């Protein structure tokens with residue numbers, strides 16, 4: 001693992017690291033904020049999964065989370081959204097290929113060779129974080145934005161024993177029912193829609209996945225609200241399943257990091273409350 005940068009901020013250290021990933025077969029870069037802590041103590045971890053076109057840098061530079069993480073003693077890890085580099089296939093569209101890994105393990109050529117973001121986020125990166133940082137891997141929460149909100153919901157729903165808390169910002173709640181998701185899941189997994197269901201939060205809930213509660217914030221002025229996000233589908237699924245969903249429609253906010261940064265501190269506090277016990 002190679003440290004690319006390290007900066008003191010809000011009484012902690014903001015680092016950026018690169019490592020060779022066996023899951024993706026490429027180098028991967030992530031950022032991690034570690035609040036100051038007593039020697040020998042371990043801090044809970046909040047994962048933040050980013051959206052289409054993002055790297056680790058978008059939330060690191062625009063997310064404004066460090067004050068809340070320092071106050072609540074929470075580590076925040078922000079991975080990249082796909083493998084990148086020479087030999088990694090790409091697509092000219094912004095919503096497929098590099099920067100758009102959709103947190104799946106691809107099964108279709110040519111994507112299957114490198115696009116294993118599910119394995120990377122669920123297995124490889126947590127092992128690295130647990131080994132290299134003062135992270136208490138028994139106390140993990142997960143959140144994310146848009147495509148990363150989809151990642152947070154689906155990874156959280158598939159791994160309720162690992163994540164004590166799950167939240168999302170403007171998530172794609174039912175990729176199997178919207179254009180962004182249908183394009184990505186067809187490309188990465190093929191035409192068989194049965195294979196999509198473990199990558200679709202609403203389908204996972206319909207198929208029996210359960211977490212005790214979810215927190216979701218979405219802006220009413222989000223330009224993707226009606227076509228790509230469809231928060232009402234998550235309302236229905238959670239109501240039928242008895243999952244306590246707090247879904248807040250924030251008046252006037254759009255899809256940007258001006259929105260995410262306004263509420264990310266709230267989400268850090270919400271996760272901290274559940275991770276402290």
Ligand SMILES: N[C@@H](CCC(=O)N[C@@H](CSC=O)C(=O)NCC(=O)O)C(=O)O
Pocket residue numbers: 050051052053054058094145146147148255256257
């Ligand atoms: N470029 C696209 C829109 C891309 C976009 O809005 N990306 C969002 C996430 S969308 C869902 O995953 C994002 O986080 N962008 C990075 C940022 O720093 O804002 C278009 O032109 O429509």
